[in-house]
């Protein structure tokens with residue numbers, strides 16, 4: 001089955017009982033038992049719900065894993081995966097991970113004795129150097145946010161396997177339409193489904209997929225124990241969003257390519273970050289492991305003042321956090337999504353005051369370029 005077909009025909013068919021082609025929203029908390037412990041596979045909706053299960057089967061199929069899990073947010077999914085580990089375990093993470101991931105690891109999970117080191121995983125030598133006797137997993141985000149750094153999933157999961165470590169990949173930016181980390185050796189894939197998977201700025205959700213039955217059992221145990229599950233309405237919205245994921249990702253890719261060409265030629269732009277640019281340090285890896293470069297572009301306009309000028313003049317890009325929606329969004333990482341990262345650390349990472357991040361939507365590329373052009377003009 002090809003990718004676009006799987007988006008429509010993966011997972012479960014709508015409703016066998018009535019023939020409805022859309023999965024019903026099972027707005028229910030509990031299920032009648034024929035006798036004590038005798039039931040049709042569902043007992044209580046924290047443990048399992050048919051609408052959520054349809055979504056979990058679909059994301060499992062798309063990522064090519066053993067079992068999928070749906071959570072109330074990307075952070076709930078990430079936190080649940082971290083709860084697979086024990087006090088004193090150590091995790092190696094990509095240094096410019098999503099701000100919320102950095103925060104939960106360094107300000108919440110540290111209280112329970114989970115140790116972590118953040119390194120630039122786009123360089124394999126850093127990964128090898130930082131593995132400790134108590135390291136249990138390597139956690140990658142690729143491409144990263146907002147500098148679009150690329151890590152080699154296949155090479156890193158090879159290093160992890162040799163040492164008996166798990167490889168976990170936050171696949172939010174690429175989606176399974178462009179990148180399937182399990183096929184490259186990863187054990188767990190994570191998503192903020194709030195972004196491209198939902199795709200319409202109308203739902204907050206998280207997904208996880210495990211590559212083995214043993215890992216899936218552990219993750220279901222955590223999901224059921226801690227309870228950060230996705231409700232049936234939001235599960236249904238994600239199933240709906242996924243049906244158009246292919247056309248949305250293709251169109252975003254087309255628009256992003258044109259905007260990158262424009263930004264690279266503009267005199268007010270000092271630097272453009274995009275994995276599709278041939279001079280991007282890991283362009284060849286992006287090309288090898290992903291079918292597309294995605295719709296996220298960052299560019300530097302040199303100063304906070306110039307960035308403010310762009311924000312005050314721009315019309316079609318909405319100033320907002322988040323990404324991956326049909327409408328184009330614009331943000332300034334240093335003051336928005338990455339504000340929770342300490343100033344010194346932001347400077348180390350290269351997240352400057354003039355760095356603007358855009359999430360390219362599905363508007364006409366000509367309108368978007370015209371808009372950026374007038375906003376950048378002196």
Ligand SMILES: *Cc1c(COP(=O)(O)O)cnc(C)c1O
Pocket residue numbers: 073074075076098100101141145170172173191192193194195204205206
């Ligand atoms: C948004 C985001 C998250 C967090 O997801 P929420 O749905 O906001 O909880 C995690 N990782 C990445 C890459 C994200 O962009």
